[in-house]
Amino acid sequence: MSEVPTELRDEIPSFDGSQANRDAGVLDWSGLTSIRTAKSALEIGTIVAVAVAVFFGAEGILRLTHTPEYVFPKPISVVRALGTDTWTLYGQHLWVTLQEFLIGLAIGSTIGLVLAALITQKPFVEKVVAPYIIMLVTTPMLALVPFLRLSIIKGFSIWPIVVAVALASGPMVLINASTGFRRTDLAKIALARSYGASTLQIFRKIRFPLALPMIIVGYMVGSIFGLLTAVGGEMVAASEQGGLGHELVFFSSTIRMANFGATLLVIAALGVSIYVVFYFIGKRWASWEA
C-alpha cells in the first residue's frame, strides 16, 4: 500500500475544452453555442462564411428566378423593412407579446411549481389533479383565446392571451418539476435529518436543489409552449394593442411580405433569446448534473 504514491491515488480528472462543453447542463445546448465554443479563427470564420452564404445565396436565387416580392421577400428587403418604422411596426408589438408571455409564464409556472411540490407530497392531490393536467397538456391552448375573449374575460385586453399562456406553460413546468421532486435521495434527506433539519429545511436545501435541473427543463419547455400560444393567440384573436401575431396576420393579408418576414425575424429573435436565457440559467444552476 505504502509504495503507491499519494498523487496517483487522488488524481483529479482534468477537463479539457471538449469535456467542459459536455458539462453544460441537462439539455445539449451545443447547437446554439457553437460560436461560444469555437476554438480557432478558422472555425469562427467558417461559421460566419456559412451565415453570409445563406443570406446572399437566398438573395441571389430569388433575384435569378425573378420571384416576385409578394411570393417570397428577398433577405435584403426584409432587413430594410425591419429598419423602417421599427418601433411602431415591431417594437411596440414585441412589447405587447413580451408582456403576455412574461406575465403568463410567471403566473402559470408559479402555480405549476407549487402544485408540483404539493402533488409529490400528497398522492391524493395528484389523483384529483392529474386528469386536468393531461387535458391541459394535450389541448392546444391558443384555441381557447377566442372563447376567453368572448365568454370569460369579455374584452380586447391582453388578459385572454395571458391566461392562455399560463395554461400552456404551467402544466409543462408542473410535469417536469414533479419528475424532479420525485427524485428522492433518501441518503441525502437522512443526512439533513441527522443534523436536525426541519421539513421545510429538507425541502429548501435537499429536495428543491435536487429537482432544480428538471424545473429548469420545465421552464424551458413551458416557455416554448408559452411563446407559441402568445403569438398564435394573437393571430386568432388579437388585443387592441396588437402583438407580433397580430402583425403577421395584418402583413400577410395586406401582402406586405417584407414586413411579414421582418416580423418573423423578431419572433425568431425572441425565441432564441428565451433559449439563451435558459441556457445561462441551466449553466449556472444545473451544471452539477453532468
Added chain:
Amino acid sequence: MIARSGGSAAKLEIRGAAKTYEAKTGPVNALEDFSIDVQEGELVCILGPSGCGKTTLLWAMSGLHALTRGEIRLDGALITGPRPHELGMMFQDANLLPWRNLQKNIEFPFEIKKRPTDRPRIARLVDEVGLTGFETSFPRELSGGMQQRASIVRALAQDPSVLLMDEPFGALDAFTRDEMNLLLLRLWTETRKTIVFVTHNISEAIFLADRVVVMTPRPGRLAHVYDIELPRPRTIEMTFEPEFIELIQDIKRTVEIGGRHVVEVE
C-alpha cells in the same frame, strides 16, 4: 447476551434492540435482541454480512428511525430523534451534495443548525485531511477518497462526541481504503471521539477496532464480540501477520455458522 467491556457508565448503551420492517411479503425481522455497550473514546466495529441489520442498528443509534423494541441511550439519555450536537453521522459513499462545492458541503451542518460557521476549525480539518486548495471544487471533480475525506471533515466540523460511520469506505478501492483507515485512526487518536464503525470487511474491522462486534445474518443478532489486542499505532504491515490472518479466519467462521459456536480468541 450483553457484551460489556467493564468500567463506569457506558457512552452508548444498546438494550434489546429489535426492528421489524413491514415489507410487501410480510414483516421482516432486520434486527433481534441486540445489546452492547460502547465506552467513551472507544472504537467499536460492527461487522456482519450484507442485510444483517447493521445499518438499521446504526440509523437507530443516530435517531433517524425508531426501534420496534428495546432502547438506546447516549450518556444515559434515551435517543428518540436526531441528536445533531452529540452525534456525527457518516454514510455509505461520501453522500456529498453535488450542487455544493466542498466548502459549502462542509458548512452544510452549520447552515441547518443556524449556527455561525466555525471557519478556523474547518480550515484546520481540511488541512489535516489534505484537501487544502480544493475548497471550491465540486464533488464530481474529486476522487472517491477525496470525497470521503470531505465527508469526514463535515462530520467532525461540528465537534460531536460520537461518530457513527455506516460502511463509509465500502465503495473505495483497496489502496484508498487503507489510506482512509489510517487517516481515521490518526484523527481518532487526536480527538478521542467515540466511534461506532459499521462494515462488512473483516480485515478493516480488525485493523480499526478496539472491539469487533460480529452479527449473524438476518435477523441480525449478536454473534460474538472480539477484543482486538493489536498494539497501537497500527500499521498496514500488521495486516500481513499470521495472527491477524488467523483472526480473520476465526471471524469468518463465526459469521458463517451464525455465532452459535464459541470461538476462542488468543
